[in-house]
Amino acid sequence: QQPVQSPQAVILREGEDAVINCSSSKALYSVHWYRQKHGEAPVFLMILLKGGEQKGHEKISASFNEKKQQSSLYLTASQLSYSGTYFCGTEMWNSGAGSYQLTFGKGTKLSVIP
Amino acid sequence: DAGVTQSPTHLIKTRGQQVTLRCSPKSGHDTVSWYQQALGQGPQFIFQYYEEEERQRGNFPDRFSGHQFPNYSSELNVNALLLGDSALYLCASSFFSGANNQPQHFGDGTRLSIL
Numbered sequence: 001q002q003p004v005q006s007p008q009a010v011i012l013r014e015g016e017d018a019v020i021n022c023s024s025s026k027a028l029y030s031v032h033w034y035r036q037k038h039g040e041a042p043v044f045l046m047i048l049l050k051g052g053e054q055k056g057h058e059k060i061s062a063s064f065n066e067k068k069q070q071s072s073l074y075l076t077a078s079q080l081s082y083s084g085t086y087f088c089g090t091e092m093w094n095s096g097a098g099s100y101q102l103t104f105g106k107g108t109k110l111s112v113i114p
Numbered sequence: 115d116a117g118v119t120q121s122p123t124h125l126i127k128t129r130g131q132q133v134t135l136r137c138s139p140k141s142g143h144d145t146v147s148w149y150q151q152a153l154g155q156g157p158q159f160i161f162q163y164y165e166e167e168e169r170q171r172g173n174f175p176d177r178f179s180g181h182q183f184p185n186y187s188s189e190l191n192v193n194a195l196l197l198g199d200s201a202l203y204l205c206a207s208s209f210f211s212g213a214n215n216q217p218q219h220f221g222d223g224t225r226l227s228i229l
Contacts, residue, residue: 002156030215041118041204041220042157049215056217087156091215099170104149104156 001026003090005105012112017076020108022088024069029100031064031071032089035082036107042087045073075110083112116141118221120205126227127195133226135190139207140219145169146188147218148180149204157204163188164210192226200228 003024012018022031030049033056034042046056048064048071056062061074069090075082085107094101119138127133139146145164149157159172163182182188186207192199202225206218 032218034220041222042206044217044219047215047217055215089156094170097171101170101172102159104158106154107156 001092002103003088003105005086005088005108007108008106009109010111012075012078012082012110014078014080014112014114016078017074018078018110020073020075020086020088020110022071022073022090022105024090024092026069026090026092028064028066028069028090028092030091031062032091032102033060033062033071033073034087034089034104035084036087037084045086078110078112080112080114083110085109118205118207118219120203120221120224122224123222124225124227126229128229129195129197131195132191132193133195135192135203135205135224135226136187137190137205137207137221138187139205143207143209143219144186145208145210145216146182146186147206147208148188148190149206150174150199151202151204151223153201160190195228197228200226202226 033045036042064071089102089104147162148160151157162170166182177193202223204223205221208216208218
């Protein structure tokens with residue numbers, strides 16, 4: 001089941017902050033965040049695991065509310081280089097497949113302007 | 115340190131044909147996952163290979179098949195191509211973890227167009 005991301009798009013001026021949200025209707029094992037610039041490959045930002053462990057870049061901040069099956073990515077003091085589409089991926093147990101599976105949302109397009 | 119490399123970068127096929135896409139993982143990685151990304155959408159998981167076996171599979175028909183070689187490189191094969199198969203196909207590599215809790219490194223993708 002595909003996670004829902006909000007907002008779909010956001011425009012920021014340099015230095016402003018933004019929050020991107022990701023929610024699921026099913027219990028999650030982990031949440032993954034990636035950024036993709038136009039015409040480029042997605043780049044890993046962060047993984048948030050059930051139980052509180054996080055793996056990712058020091059300058060990236062995110063939260064994972066296991067009870068609400070929600071995650072938020074916090075972008076502070078935005079720079080022009082932050083522009084791109086941000087995808088969250090939610091990992092859930094797929095009983096039919098007998099394995100965990102990662103499903104990405106439709107993305108949030110972030111544009112940072114001077 | 116070479117990252118994930120995919121070939122070819124672009125491909126044009128006609129309906130009904132078959133296609134093979136190739137991926138070499140980042141050095142040191144042993145797991146390869148394939149994704150389909152339609153324009154304006156997030157990547158959709160096709161399948162994952164580890165130790166030359168398909169470990170996980172998304173909701174894709176059997177026309178989509180794959181293979182992993184002893185050197186960890188991988189191929190994605192699509193038979194009986196449909197117009198709807200037009201998309202960017204992304205390969206991602208990582209260290210094996212049965213629970214997908216490792217960062218994935220993506221290649222630049224193969225842009226497949228079906229006429």
